[in-house]
Amino acid sequence: MFQKADYQLCILIAVSAALIGCHKPLEDSVAKQIKAETSAKAASEQAKSLTQVAGQATVPVEKAEPVLKNTMPQNAQPYIGRYQITISCKDPFVKCDQGTSDFVINLLADGTAHRTLIHLGQITFDSNFHYRQDRWSYDAQHHQVILHRSNGVEFFYRIDKDENLVMDLDKIAHASAQNQQYFAEGNPFPQQAYRLLKEKVS
Template sequence: MVSLFVFGITACSDDHDNVSTEQQETFQTASKDDYEPLTGKKLTDVAGQVATPIDEEGLADHISDNALPYVGRYRVVVSCKDPIVFCEQGTADFILNLLPDGTAHRTVIHLGTITFASENQYRQDYWKYDELNHQIILKRVSGVEFFYDIDKDKNLTMNLDRIANATDVNRTFFQEGNPFPHEAYKLKPENIK
C-alpha cells in the first residue's frame, strides 16, 4: 500500500516536472509579437450592475439627439449633515455621470476617508431630457424621479418641489422617511461633450 502511494506521488511529480519544462520552453521561445494586445472593459461594464431591474417602459436604448449636449460628468460637494450622502462628518463629492445610452451613474465619494463601496455610494439609474421643462429627469431603480433644472451654463440644479411632489411614488418614498436633499444642489459640469 505504501509503495503504491509513493509510486503515485512520484508519477505526479514526474508529470509536473514535464509540464514545467514545456512551459519554460514556450516562454523562452515566445516573443511579444506572439501575443494579442489585451483589451479592457470599463469598470461600469463589469461591476456595480443593478441587481434589481427597473421598469424600463419608455426608456430608449439611447437618448434623443437634443439631449446629447448634456452627456457628461457633473459634480457638487455636499456636507455630511445632509443625509443624501450617507456620511457622518466632513463633506462628500456627489457625482452624476450621464451617458449617451441613457444610463446615469451616481457616485458619492466621502472626502478624507476610505470606505467600502455600498449601495449608498454607487447607483446606476436612467435619465432623459425633458425638452418642454428644460430639465434632466433621473429615474432611480426605486421608481423615484429626480428633476434637475438646466441653466445657461449647463449646470444641473435640483428642483426640490418636483422631486417631492411630481409623482405618487416620490411622495410616498419621502413620506416613508427616505433621505430628501436639504437644499437644491447645483451640480456643475466637469466633462461635457
C-alpha cells in the same frame, strides 16, 4: 518425424531470436531519433507560440475598451458628462457624519446614470448604501434632466445657462405617488436645491 519437426521449430526460434536481437539496437536508435525530432519540433512550436504571444502583447484599444453605444436622442447629447458638488455632512442627504461629501453624477451616452457619494476618500453609493444602475432622460419641454432611479423614484434637474444641473426640489418631492411615499418613509430629502457643476472637457 517428431524429431525433424522439433529440429525445424528450434531453428525457426533461433533465427527469429537472432533477427529480433539484430533489430533491437536499430529499433532503439530509430526510437531515439524520433523522440529527438519530436522534442525539437515541440520546442520549435513552443518558441513560435511564445513569439506570437509576445507579438500580440499590445491589444488594440477598440478591443480592450468597448465603446458605449450612443442611444440618447440628439437633443440630449449636450448633457452627457460628469457633474459634481461638495455638500456638507449636516445635510442627511449625503449620509455622512462630519465634514463634506462629494456628490457625483455621471450621465453616459448609453442612457445609464451613475451616482456616487465620496467622503474622506471612501466611496459609498447613495441608493440604500449600495450601487444600482439608473437611467436618465432629457425632457425638452421643461429643459430638464430626469434621473430614473432603479427603485422607481425620479429626481429632476433643471439645466442652467452653463449646462449645470440644479435640483428641482418641488418636482422631486411631488412628481409621483412613488416619490411622495419614498420621502414619507423617512428617506433623506435634500435641504436645498444643489447645483451640480458640469466637468469641463479639455
